[in-house]
Amino acid sequence: MNPSLRPDLQLIADQVPHGARVLDLGCGDGALLAWLQQHKSVRGYGVEIDVDNVVRCVDAGVSAIQGDLETGLSDFADQSFDLVVLSQTIQAVQQTETILLEMLRVGREAMVTFPNFGYWRNRWQIFQGHMPVSETIPYQWYDTPNIHWCMLGDFEALCAKNQVNVVERIVLDHGRPVRILPNLLGSLAFYRVSHHQRTPPK
Amino acid sequence: MSNTEQSVGIVSAQSADFDIPLELGSGPVLPAYTLKYETYGELNQQRSNAVLICHALSGHHHVAGRYSADEKSPGWWDSMIGPGKPIDTRRFFVVGVNNLGGCHGSTGPSSINPATGQPWGSTFPLMTVPDWVRAQARLADRLGIERWAAVVGGSLGGMQALQWSIDFPDRILHALVIASAPKLSAQNIAFNDVARQAILSDPDFHGGDFYAHGVLPRRGLRLARMLGHITYLSDDGMGEKFGRMLRSGEFTFGYEVEFEIESYLRYQGDKFSDMFDANTYLLMTKALDYFDPARAYGDDLPSALRRAKAKFLVASFTSDWRFSPLRSRELVQGLIAADKSVAYGEITSSHGHDAFLMLDPPYVNLMRSYLQRVAVEVGA
Numbered sequence: 001m002n003p004s005l006r007p008d009l010q011l012i013a014d015q016v017p018h019g020a021r022v023l024d025l026g027c028g029d030g031a032l033l034a035w036l037q038q039h040k041s042v043r044g045y046g047v048e049i050d051v052d053n054v055v056r057c058v059d060a061g062v063s064a065i066q067g068d069l070e071t072g073l074s075d076f077a078d079q080s081f082d083l084v085v086l087s088q089t090i091q092a093v094q095q096t097e098t099i100l101l102e103m104l105r106v107g108r109e110a111m112v113t114f115p116n117f118g119y120w121r122n123r124w125q126i127f128q129g130h131m132p133v134s135e136t137i138p139y140q141w142y143d144t145p146n147i148h149w150c151m152l153g154d155f156e157a158l159c160a161k162n163q164v165n166v167v168e169r170i171v172l173d174h175g176r177p178v179r180i181l182p183n184l185l186g187s188l189a190f191y192r193v194s195h196h197q198r199t200p201p202k
Numbered sequence: 203m204s205n206t207e208q209s210v211g212i213v214s215a216q217s218a219d220f221d222i223p224l225e226l227g228s229g230p231v232l233p234a235y236t237l238k239y240e241t242y243g244e245l246n247q248q249r250s251n252a253v254l255i256c257h258a259l260s261g262h263h264h265v266a267g268r269y270s271a272d273e274k275s276p277g278w279w280d281s282m283i284g285p286g287k288p289i290d291t292r293r294f295f296v297v298g299v300n301n302l303g304g305c306h307g308s309t310g311p312s313s314i315n316p317a318t319g320q321p322w323g324s325t326f327p328l329m330t331v332p333d334w335v336r337a338q339a340r341l342a343d344r345l346g347i348e349r350w351a352a353v354v355g356g357s358l359g360g361m362q363a364l365q366w367s368i369d370f371p372d373r374i375l376h377a378l379v380i381a382s383a384p385k386l387s388a389q390n391i392a393f394n395d396v397a398r399q400a401i402l403s404d405p406d407f408h409g410g411d412f413y414a415h416g417v418l419p420r421r422g423l424r425l426a427r428m429l430g431h432i433t434y435l436s437d438d439g440m441g442e443k444f445g446r447m448l449r450s451g452e453f454t455f456g457y458e459v460e461f462e463i464e465s466y467l468r469y470q471g472d473k474f475s476d477m478f479d480a481n482t483y484l485l486m487t488k489a490l491d492y493f494d495p496a497r498a499y500g501d502d503l504p505s506a507l508r509r510a511k512a513k514f515l516v517a518s519f520t521s522d523w524r525f526s527p528l529r530s531r532e533l534v535q536g537l538i539a540a541d542k543s544v545a546y547g548e549i550t551s552s553h554g555h556d557a558f559l560m561l562d563p564p565y566v567n568l569m570r571s572y573l574q575r576v577a578v579e580v581g582a
Contacts, residue, residue: 065534
């Protein structure tokens with residue numbers, strides 16, 4: 001096992017409460033859950049579309065369920081997790097809005113990370129006449145899995161539209177927090193979101 | 203590694219006789235019985251490395267290796283079990299057992315009932331999966347195995363692994379449930395009943411007491427097996443293997459074998475009807491139909507599974523329509539709702555239900571990785 005996590009995964013890992021029940025969507029090789037199991041006594045499952053990654057999860061001692069996020073989270077009951085994680089995947093899914101809502105049906109809170117398309121280096125490349133290729137966007141436009149690009153404001157607007165409450169936002173550039181002009185200077189966005197408390201009917 | 207290193211080599215079957223009565227789910231008590239079994243590898247000093255292989259409808263205790271160098275085919279899961287194979291006999295002590303009601307040496311309808319001196323035939327009681335599991339537990343006692351490192355099975359065998367985890371939560375660390383289901387669907391029961399009707403309506407069946415008449419209900423058993431085979435293969439798989447190929451290359455405009463698929467099914471049916479006991483076939487299909495561990499828990503699968511302490515590997519195959527991936531997902535959903543550790547693989551394969559006996563690489567990798575973790579966990 002690689003003992004050090006990818007910076008965006010470490011950012012998530014640091015925010016996860018001890019002993020939480022966690023669902024990691026698109027869990028890859030299980031690195032985040034393995035780390036959380038070891039360091040925070042977390043119990044949880046990963047969902048992963050690629051069988052080879054399911055095998056890697058088994059190697060890492062992580063419970064991975066092979067499945068496709070696009071078909072929803074019907075394997076999981078309402079509010080059955082403390083936390084649902086979607087790391088650097090939201091820009092690559094078809095049913096972005098549905099998945100966000102499904103995450104908050106299944107979990108009390110959700111953590112989402114994505115590459116910020118508004119990052120100045122991306123803007124600069126567009127200004128030069130090309131789609132951005134960078135550390136957080138390592139694909140050419142013609143072979144990218146990423147189909148739903150957004151900037152900080154776009155994601156927040158989607159949340160607002162669905163009465164989703166942004167509990168916390170952290171923006172990073174090369175692993176370091178960005179506080180000034182985050183939508184310009186940040187390459188990676190982290191959001192912790194929950195549903196607004198529903199007001200009781202009058 | 204060469205082939206000889208990969209095989210468990212020459213094996214022999216053993217018998218264990220039990221005279222403690224076994225109360226059966228169907229009501230009657232089996233006063234005494236014999237279980238036929240085989241073992242491969244060595245039980246370690248801590249007795250922690252034992253793996254039980256549960257067989258499916260037509261399986262038995264001869265799981266790996268050969269009885270003699272010239273035996274035509276090895277045990278039915280030889281591809282999975284042996285030195286260096288996913289169920290690695292250099293690390294695990296592997297036990298294969300023929301279930302009660304079987305026809306390969308364990309007490310069954312074709313055995314002699316000591317009370318009458320005649321074959322049990324129609325008087326042999328129906329079996330349930332929990333009955334088998336209790337009988338297997340007694341064999342484990344006999345072999346000095348307090349707790350299985352893993353219980354492994356495909357199809358009806360997977361049901362036994364699942365039942366083990368519920369009925370003996372302290373005696374099983376891992377359950378590997380492959381191409382199986384938490385209960386049969388109406389369609390599945392329907393297939394089983396057509397198979398049964400084929401046997402029951404064969405004039406040579408004689409109500410199950412054909413032994414005394416010196417005949418075998420071959421026609422019925424043959425049809426049952428042919429039907430079964432269709433459901434074990436996928437449409438695509440069958441198409442790839444046989445397509446519309448004609449044996450002679452021309453239509454012959456008759457009811458003899460023309461298409462290769464007919465030839466294949468008839469061959470399989472004939473072979474099976476010569477060696478398998480019709481009463482056992484009936485009994486096995488009924489055990490499948492009755493299997494429903496949630497039934498005793500208010501039809502709530504998570505409630506049944508909450509008893510389990512084992513960890514689970516569930517695997518299904520995309521082209522399996524007899525026990526489709528959806529049925530495995532039902533089990534996975536139940537396990538998640540019961541907060542159990544589970545890994546689930548949905549393997550892309552064109553082999554249909556038979557895929558659990560095949561070697562699609564992702565399936566082999568999944569089994570190998572999972573069992574490697576088990577081996578490390580139990581110090582094997």
